[in-house]
Amino acid sequence: MKSIGLGWIIHIFALLHAVVALSCRSAGIDDELLLTVLTMALSLIICMRQGQKIEFTAAIIIVTNILGFLIGTLGATVLESFIHSTYAVHGISTAITTEILGWCIVAITNIFGQKEGKKEKTTSAPYLKWVLLVASGIFILRLIIVFFLSRSPLAQDVMLDIIRRVMTNSFALIILACVNIMFIRSFATRRKSSSKVRTVLLYSAFMMLAALLETFLVGINEESFMLIFLIALIAQVTMYCLVYIINYTITVRHEMQTEREKANMAQYRYLKLKRQVNPHFLFNSLNILDCLICEEKTEQASTYTHKLAGIYRYMLKSEDEEIVQLRDEIDFVQRYIDLLRVRFPEGFEAEIDVPEEAMARFVPPCSIQLLIENATKHNSVSPERPLTIKVTVKDGYVHVCNNVIPKVTKSPSTGLGQQYIRQLYMDLSGKSIEIVRTEDEYCVTLPLL
Secondary structure, eight states: OTTSOHHHHHHHHHHHHHHHHHHHHHHTOOOHHHHHHHHHHHHHHHHHHTTOOHHHHHHHHHHHHHHHHHHHHHHHHHHHTTOOOHHHHHHHHHHHHHHHHHHHHHHHHHHTSOOSSOOOOOOHHHHHHHHHHHHHHHHHHHHHHHHHHHHOTTHHHHHHHHHHHHHTOHHHHHHHHHHHHHHHHHHTTTGGGSOHHHHHHHHHHHHHHHHHHHHHHHOOOTTTHHHHHHHHHHHHHHHHHHHHHHHHHHHHHHHHHHHHHHHHHHHHHHHHHHHHTOHHHHHHHHHHHHHHHHTTOHHHHHHHHHHHHHHHHHHHHTTTOSOEEHHHHHHHHHHHHHHHHHHOSSSEEEEEEOOGGGTTSEEOTTHHHHHHHHHHHHBOOOSSSOEEEEEEEETTEEEEEEEOOBOSSOOOOOOHHHHHHHHHHHHHHSOOOEEEEOSSEEEEEEEOO
8 A cells, every 4th residue: 555646545445435335326225334434444544644643633534524424415416417317426426525535635634734753653553442433433423314314305405404504604613613722722731631531521521512502503493403413513523623633733833843943952052062162263262372472472362361261251151042132242253353363463354334223133142253253264364365254234134244265275064054043043033044155255144133
């Protein structure tokens, strides 16, 4: 089955549905239960192929069977006005319904299902337990429906009329949706601590009460109370499954986003930690300090030491901060530039033009300094062709630009620094950084937060 695509699986089941429907009709056998089994099997296979969780799969199976009954019934009614053969109507409507349901399941699992990360390995035991439970409930509902339809030749028309009344009552459906949202939200945190028996009883009671509420909202009379209650119960189960699917999607994606943010923050902090103990940077700084001391430039050595200490102090201080004021970042950058000017006494120029009104905005810590560090790392610095770095703010964005002076021997680049900054901006604000490179200039734009 793994070698067969989802499209072929859907087509095969559509053909099986049509064959079973026509065979049962020819033999005078009711096909409700057999078609239900095939529909559940189709839903189960697609969900397992898509790597969905057990609860999500169970909800899909329930919704698919209920919608399958409605779509099949309405489809057959429409086809009867064009095709006069009952066999053709039954077979075609069954096949078309199966195709619609199959592709709808694929679409729902693609849109609402858990798409990121490794697909969970599902064992057969939990799936079998849930499928048997769901199948039992669906079979009971189907048997009840068949019982009501067999009581009177007009029962199907009455049921379709009640279904229209239930499904077109907007106020009742809105109330039903709100009740399900409140139940799912409030019970989600307690479900794990509740026993299985208590959980089953609670769910059963909730379904019955919600269906009873829907019945009264739609309007009842003594003759059709049980039938309206049955349709309301089906509507309630469908509504619950739909709300559960949406809530499941929101919850899973929120958890994924949270985990992604934690992972990205851990990576970013790791990068910052590497910069704090970067042997190359520390080696160069100590070499410069040693030269100043050997040349007996004690005042410059003292100034250099204080600025170096200030750089590491800022890095340690901002270690647990997601964002810092631009004022603090610019002050840190200025210290870093001063150290670079000692390292490159000629051939290095830096200009910072930031208006005062922008100083209260925020940026990720060390983001601007990292871009300046990259510029000195990947470009040649010489008196003949000075490296010029400009830091400016315009229209709510920080622009860090430098002229491009390729080194004869290029330094290896992993691109991790800019990748972490890009992802950090996406996690914090949903905004992205912009990188523009020409033959003469390299410019990175950071949004102010």
